[in-house]
Amino acid sequence: MSVNTDTVKPIRRALVSVYDKTGLEDLARGLHEAGVELVSTGSTAGKIAAAGVPVTKVEELTGFPECLDGRVKTLHPRVHAGILADLRLESHREQLAELGVEPFDLVVVNLYPFRETVASGATPDECVEQIDIGGPSMVRAAAKNHPSVAIVTSPERYGDVLAAVRSGGFDLTARKRLAGEAFRHTAAYDVAVASWFADDYAAADDSGFPGFLGATYERNNVLRYGENPHQGAALYVDGTGGLAEAEQLHGKEMSYNNYTDTDAARRAAYDHDEPCVAIIKHANPCGIAIGADVAEAHRKAHACDPLSAFGGVIAVNRPVTVELAEQVAEIFTEVIVAPAYEDGAVEVLARKKNIRVLRAEGAPANPVEVKPIDGGALLQVTDRLQADGDDPANWTLATGDALSDGELAELSFAWKACRAVKSNAILLAKDGASVGVGMGQVNRVDSAKLAVERAGEERARGSYAASDAFFPFPDGLEILTAAGVKAVVQPGGSVRDELVVEAAAKAGVTMYFTGTRHFFH
Numbered sequence: 001m002s003v004n005t006d007t008v009k010p011i012r013r014a015l016v017s018v019y020d021k022t023g024l025e026d027l028a029r030g031l032h033e034a035g036v037e038l039v040s041t042g043s044t045a046g047k048i049a050a051a052g053v054p055v056t057k058v059e060e061l062t063g064f065p066e067c068l069d070g071r072v073k074t075l076h077p078r079v080h081a082g083i084l085a086d087l088r089l090e091s092h093r094e095q096l097a098e099l100g101v102e103p104f105d106l107v108v109v110n111l112y113p114f115r116e117t118v119a120s121g122a123t124p125d126e127c128v129e130q131i132d133i134g135g136p137s138m139v140r141a142a143a144k145n146h147p148s149v150a151i152v153t154s155p156e157r158y159g160d161v162l163a164a165v166r167s168g169g170f171d172l173t174a175r176k177r178l179a180g181e182a183f184r185h186t187a188a189y190d191v192a193v194a195s196w197f198a199d200d201y202a203a204a205d206d207s208g209f210p211g212f213l214g215a216t217y218e219r220n221n222v223l224r225y226g227e228n229p230h231q232g233a234a235l236y237v238d239g240t241g242g243l244a245e246a247e248q249l250h251g252k253e254m255s256y257n258n259y260t261d262t263d264a265a266r267r268a269a270y271d272h273d274e275p276c277v278a279i280i281k282h283a284n285p286c287g288i289a290i291g292a293d294v295a296e297a298h299r300k301a302h303a304c305d306p307l308s309a310f311g312g313v314i315a316v317n318r319p320v321t322v323e324l325a326e327q328v329a330e331i332f333t334e335v336i337v338a339p340a341y342e343d344g345a346v347e348v349l350a351r352k353k354n355i356r357v358l359r360a361e362g363a364p365a366n367p368v369e370v371k372p373i374d375g376g377a378l379l380q381v382t383d384r385l386q387a388d389g390d391d392p393a394n395w396t397l398a399t400g401d402a403l404s405d406g407e408l409a410e411l412s413f414a415w416k417a418c419r420a421v422k423s424n425a426i427l428l429a430k431d432g433a434s435v436g437v438g439m440g441q442v443n444r445v446d447s448a449k450l451a452v453e454r455a456g457e458e459r460a461r462g463s464y465a466a467s468d469a470f471f472p473f474p475d476g477l478e479i480l481t482a483a484g485v486k487a488v489v490q491p492g493g494s495v496r497d498e499l500v501v502e503a504a505a506k507a508g509v510t511m512y513f514t515g516t517r518h519f520f521h
């Protein structure tokens with residue numbers, strides 16, 4: 001970054017008050033060596049002094065002791081006038097001189113660990129005690145007064161501070177950027193506090209939904225474009241890891257559509273406890289399968305619809321083996337995402353220049369989903385196969401012979417895999433693999449036709465069928481029975497269930513009701 005020497009402001013006096021003392025000693029030493037006078041609070045001053053660096057305690061400056069267990073330390077006009085004086089104004093400079101207050105050129109503050117304290121399961125009183133008051137006041141004051149003061153809120157910036165001090169100070173552009181970072185820091189902090197009050201400590205009702213929805217995201221990177229080339233787009237992260245912060249081990253930059261498909265792929269693959277591979281295009285599975293290992297699961301998933309799998313996004317719920325990598329390297333694939341890669345697997349995948357290889361640990365974990373709508377947002381608890389009806393032990397046999405354990409496992413796989421398909425969804429499965437998927441149709445009959453057509457006569461016969469929602473009429477089901485499916489699982493609950501059950505019985509097909517629906521839009 002080029003420095004504008006006209007606006008560079010030398011740093012002669014610094015106020016340092018930090019909870020996280022990482023890098024503090026080196027910072028203090030560096031500032032002192034550059035001739036900067038240091039003023040500091042309680043244990044920060046203690047650590048600086050212990051490092052052999054001269055430091056003035058805030059209480060010497062204010063003439064008032066730190067009190068109330070640290071609740072009042074820096075909340076004093078001698079501190080805040082020193083931070084807030086606009087040194088461009090003669091009147092402010094004169095008032096400081098009259099009051100005997102010396103200005104600060106640099107403020108270094110980081111805040112009490114409120115979020116971490118809540119996450120540790122601390123008592124409400126302990127959490128409240130970790131709401132920093134004096135720190136944000138100083139940070140906001142210094143950020144507001146960036147024409148005169150530089151504000152630093154992260155130890156990661158200490159290197160920049162020392163470089164700036166040695167070269168004469170920060171210029172206005174740098175001080176503005178630091179002020180922006182500082183306001184983001186306090187804004188995120190306040191959102192965390194307000195959310196804790198709204199979610200937990202002082203929830204307005206027992207609906208389970210907070211009265212206030214606050215979220216803070218940092219821009220991670222600007223993407224080439226959005227869903228289409230005429231739409232600008234960028235990726236933001238919330239600091240919880242997941243796909244948004246996945247490590248890219250190889251390949252071209254991720255696109256907007258790569259992210260949405262990879263998200264859908266991980267959602268699908270992690271629904272299964274067994275080694276699973278999901279191949280996704282336009283957020284729908286063109287193949288999903290479980291296997292003894294991930295290579296077998298991939299072969300089965302790919303066989304579902306090899307034509308559509310071209311240019312797909314693959315999610316794996318186990319480490320990628322070299323065997324799987326060899327298979328994937330043979331097929332044009334946009335993205336592969338997995339929790340880990342065995343030695344040599346990335347090298348095999350990297351033979352293809354364009355495939356994006358991502359490592360994202362753990363299953364998708366967002367407990368709630370927020371969907372923007374015009375003028376607002378919808379929030380819902382994330383669907384994670386958590387309903388009673390997702391366990392075959394709770395299914396009701398609506399008609400036909402009860403399935404054996406092995407057959408029930410097949411039907412259960414179809415039920416889980418069907419959840420990954422956009423509604424209206426019908427999925428046919430055999431041997432732990434999808435063989436025909438009917439997705440995104442505006443009536444269930446067409447979804448059934450699509451699933452049967454994609455499976456082909458041979459694969460449809462004897463397959464296990466799942467429907468994400470009930471059959472409103474027998475017609476959709478009849479497409480499946482005519483194709484010779486062995487069993488069907490569906491939520492049930494239609495006013496015409498009786499007719500649907502009758503049609504299944506007539507065809508000699510076993511049908512289970514789950515009592516649970518899995519719309520996915």
Ligand SMILES: NC(=O)c1ncn([C@@H]2O[C@H](COP(=O)(O)O)[C@@H](O)[C@H]2O)c1NC=O
Pocket residue numbers: 017018019020040041042043044045070071072073074075109110111112131132133134135136
């Ligand atoms: N109350 C105050 O006047 C006050 N002034 C600064 N602090 C915080 O005290 C911490 C540093 O304290 P110490 O130097 O004692 O470790 C910093 O995180 C700072 O944000 C304060 N603490 C909380 O509000």
